[in-house]
Structure formats: C-alpha cells, structure tokens
Amino acid sequence: MSETAKIILEGKEYELPVIQGSEGEKAIDISNLRGLSGYITLDPGYKNTGATTSTITFLDGELGVLRHRGYSIEDLAEHCSFIEVTYLLLHGELPTAQQLAEFESKITEHTLVNEGLEGMFKAFPTGSHPMGQLSSMISALSLFYPKSLNPHRGEEAINRTVLRLLAKMPTICAMIYKKRLGHPIVYPNNRLDYVTNYLNMTFGQVSDPDYTPDPVIVRAMNKLLILHADHEQNCSASTVRVVGSSQSNLYSSISAGINALWGPLHGGANQEVLEMLELIKEDGGDVTKFINKAKDKNDPFRLMGFGHRVYKNFDPRAKIIKKAADEVLEKLGVNDPVLEIAKKLEEVALNDPYFIDRKLFPNVDFYSGIIYRALGFPTDFFTVLFALGRLPGWISQWQEMRRDKEPIARPRQIYTGEPPRAFVPMDQRK
Ligand code: CMC
Numbered sequence: 001m002s003e004t005a006k007i008i009l010e011g012k013e014y015e016l017p018v019i020q021g022s023e024g025e026k027a028i029d030i031s032n033l034r035g036l037s038g039y040i041t042l043d044p045g046y047k048n049t050g051a052t053t054s055t056i057t058f059l060d061g062e063l064g065v066l067r068h069r070g071y072s073i074e075d076l077a078e079h080c081s082f083i084e085v086t087y088l089l090l091h092g093e094l095p096t097a098q099q100l101a102e103f104e105s106k107i108t109e110h111t112l113v114n115e116g117l118e119g120m121f122k123a124f125p126t127g128s129h130p131m132g133q134l135s136s137m138i139s140a141l142s143l144f145y146p147k148s149l150n151p152h153r154g155e156e157a158i159n160r161t162v163l164r165l166l167a168k169m170p171t172i173c174a175m176i177y178k179k180r181l182g183h184p185i186v187y188p189n190n191r192l193d194y195v196t197n198y199l200n201m202t203f204g205q206v207s208d209p210d211y212t213p214d215p216v217i218v219r220a221m222n223k224l225l226i227l228h229a230d231h232e233q234n235c236s237a238s239t240v241r242v243v244g245s246s247q248s249n250l251y252s253s254i255s256a257g258i259n260a261l262w263g264p265l266h267g268g269a270n271q272e273v274l275e276m277l278e279l280i281k282e283d284g285g286d287v288t289k290f291i292n293k294a295k296d297k298n299d300p301f302r303l304m305g306f307g308h309r310v311y312k313n314f315d316p317r318a319k320i321i322k323k324a325a326d327e328v329l330e331k332l333g334v335n336d337p338v339l340e341i342a343k344k345l346e347e348v349a350l351n352d353p354y355f356i357d358r359k360l361f362p363n364v365d366f367y368s369g370i371i372y373r374a375l376g377f378p379t380d381f382f383t384v385l386f387a388l389g390r391l392p393g394w395i396s397q398w399q400e401m402r403r404d405k406e407p408i409a410r411p412r413q414i415y416t417g418e419p420p421r422a423f424v425p426m427d428q429r430k
Helices: 033-037 073-079 082-091 097-108 130-144 155-181 194-203 215-227 235-245 250-262 269-282 287-295 316-332 337-350 353-357 364-375 379-403
Strands: 004-009 012-020 026-028 057-060 065-068
Touching: 004 033, 012 033, 065 073, 065 082, 065 316, 073 215, 073 316, 082 097, 082 194, 082 215, 082 379, 097 155, 130 155, 130 250, 130 379, 155 194, 155 250, 155 379, 194 215, 215 316, 215 364, 215 379, 235 250, 235 379, 250 379, 269 287, 269 337, 269 364, 269 379, 287 337, 287 353, 316 364, 337 353, 337 364, 364 379
Parallel strands: none
Antiparallel strands: 004 012, 012 026, 057 065
8 A cells, every 4th residue: 555644633533645756755645634624734935845746857955966857957067058958848858959950940930029029128217127127028928929818729829939938038138138238139140059149149239240159158158047947846937837827828927937036035146146245345355244244133134145945955056057157267267356255255154053054055046147247247137047047947837737737826824813803984993
C-alpha cells in the first residue's frame, strides 16, 4: 500500500494520501481535508505549500541543484543558446538542429511590433520605470490581437501567441531603452540570432547598419538569460499561473508576472543590489557598517542579493554568474570598483554568524547587475533583462497550468476580524 499521512482532529483520525515526486520529494495531499474535516491548512507566504505538480524545473535548495527538464543548469549555461533553452522549457526536449532552425525562423516572423504601440510612449511620463512600461506594453499587446483574448481557441492560436510574445519581447525591451535615450528605434534584423538581434536593437544605431555586438557580450547575454529562464513556483511564475487560472489570456498573465517580478524582494533585487553597492562606495566603502545595519532588527536595511526562499546552501546560478562577471569584466577591460565592494561584502557576510545561522548566501541577483552595468545597461533596466530571460519559464508554467486543466486559484483564509454586529446609522457613529 502506498504511504499515507494520518491527522487527528477533535479525536477523529483522517488518512491523507502522500504524493512522491520523481526526485523523491514528498507531499501530503490535503486537497480533500476541508471536505472531510472542515479544517483548512494555514501557510502564509506558501513557505510549506506545493501549489502544483510540475515537470518543468527541479530544484533542491539544500544541495544547490537546479535542473530544467532534467538537464543541469551548469550544462545548459555552458553549452546552449538562450533560444535552445527556451525550446527545451516549452517542448520538454532539447531541439535537433532542424527543430531549432525552424523555431528561430518562426519567431522571426513576428519580431515587428505594431506602430500603434509606439504611441504609448507619449503617455508615459519622463523617467517612468522601465518595468512599468514593459508590463503596460505586454498587456497592450492583447489589444492588438483580440483573438488571443480567448485562451480556448486551440493549440495553433496559443502557439501563435507564444511565438508573438517571444518575438516581440526583445523588440519592446529595446524600444523602451531607445525611447529613454530619445534615440530613434532600431528595427529587428531577422538575419540575426535572438540575442544578437536584441543587442543590435539596443546598442546599435539607425545611422550605423554595420554595428555588430562583441561575441563576448553575446555569449554573456545568452548565459545570463539562460540563468533566469525558469525557477519553478517563484513569486512571478505563481502569479502567471494564478492569473492564467481565471482563464485570462496569456498576454495579461505575463504582464502580471512582470509586475510581480518588479518587486525588490524578487527580480527588482538586481537594481537594488547595484544601488546598495554604489551607496556603500559613496559612503567610504566600509562594508562592516552595512553588514551591521542588515543585522539590526530595528533597521529596515537588508543585504540585497542575499538570501533565498528555497536555496539554503548556495544558489547555483550565483556561482555561474560570479565566474561570468570576472570573465566579462576582464575581456571588456572594465575595472569596476563596485565589484571589489561586492567581493568584500560577500566575504564578510559569509563569515558572519548572523548570515551563517540563517543560511543567507549570495543569490542570482548579487552579481548579475555588475555584468549588466559593464555591458552598458542603466541600473533601472536590470529587472527588464530578468523579465526577458524569465519569459520562456512563465510561458511554460502557463501552458502547463492550462494543459493540466488546473482549477481557478482561490486560496482560503482564517477570518480574524470583528464578529457580527448591529449596523450603526451615520448620525450615531462616533
Ligand atoms: N539581509 C539581512 N537579513 C536577511 C536577509 C537579507 N538579505 N534575508 C533574510 N534575512 C533574515 C530575516 O531577517 C530573517 O531573520 P530572523 O529569522 O532573525 O527574523 C531570516 O533571515 C529569514 O528571512 P525571511 O525573510 O523569513 O526569508 P524568506 O524566505 O521569507 O525571504 C528573501 C527570502 C529572498 C525575500 C530574503 O532573503 C530577502 O529579502 N533577500 C533580499 C532580497 C533579494 O535579494 N531578493 C532576490 C531573491 S533571488 C531572485 C529571485 O529569484 O527572485
């Protein structure tokens, strides 16, 4: 007989099924608990709650393991292009050369965005945060493709939306960058691969058709995007699934994911890390002072880029990024004093009992900003790059939720407010 869990409530025993994942993780299936006993489980922040079963990504926070569809993040980052990993996440298998060529070719059919979308930039106030612009633009795409509003139109229609999103996201990200500078938009060049095309639209100029990004930069960007491609049921992926579970269209679900990612405790941390490192530098470079601030419970300051809900040993992505940061800075001949501060901060924190006891280690965002800066991106643009990388993960999560016919996400609560009371007319209120 398969394993079960027993729970005793008010003297009555209930037997609940135990689910086991393919990597041996175990869960007590409580989906019928309320029906059987009237009890729900309570878990703010879902620290101990599995929201779904999934075949996309496996991670072991204790061992620092991250795998997509069974392949290690180390192998994928070393050997694949971002678009190959995108195919893997979406289709479950690595593509053959022919499948990859077809996939890339289909994406290039959709890289242009409707000129009407450009009109939205006139409405954004000067200095608008790029993440707010990105989520608005992605949401607006659904208005240009009204047929996409119905997620039941069949696989072909969904696949077209998936291709449109993958194709238009780099174009829109580059438009946001160019508009910020007041420069003319560089249109997509469909002869270029996905990442080179994005870099061309961002750092190329209309007046310089011969611009080609340095291969070192193309490689680094591919790696960074791969490292962000998916991370199972994180805050933004869960948001995408929750929004999608109401049968909202894919564009609006992704737009919601972008907004969730924006927060400083999630993807927004990469911007915050660099601002923190700058602050420490301008303050004289005393990292211990800031470590002490982070440890002080009366001080809201946190060491940005440190800690993770799931990784409690090390973040494998941070290891790869740290190495890539060294390589990129050396190749580009950049000597960034902020990198020295980051290294010092890491060293001091990793030897401090506060951080050791709480298992707080540098996460993916700690070093990514240093590379983005070396590549020439402004600080408030970093989270847009995270979103560009995370897009295939969000889409895969949305697709899985839809194909598995998951019910609308609707958590319960324990009400702790006022008991019933008599209505008080306006003239008797104090
Ligand atoms: N600096 C100082 N103390 C911290 C930090 C930090 N960065 N992170 C956690 N702690 C402390 C926290 O105060 C708490 O201490 P105590 O037990 O004494 O109350 C303990 O460590 C546990 O923290 P928590 O907030 O309960 O842990 P969580 O799992 O809810 O939060 C986190 C995870 C990532 C939100 C948090 O570590 C954090 O705020 N880190 C900084 C923001 C950051 O870098 N976010 C990017 C995450 S990686 C990118 C991504 O995938 O989104």
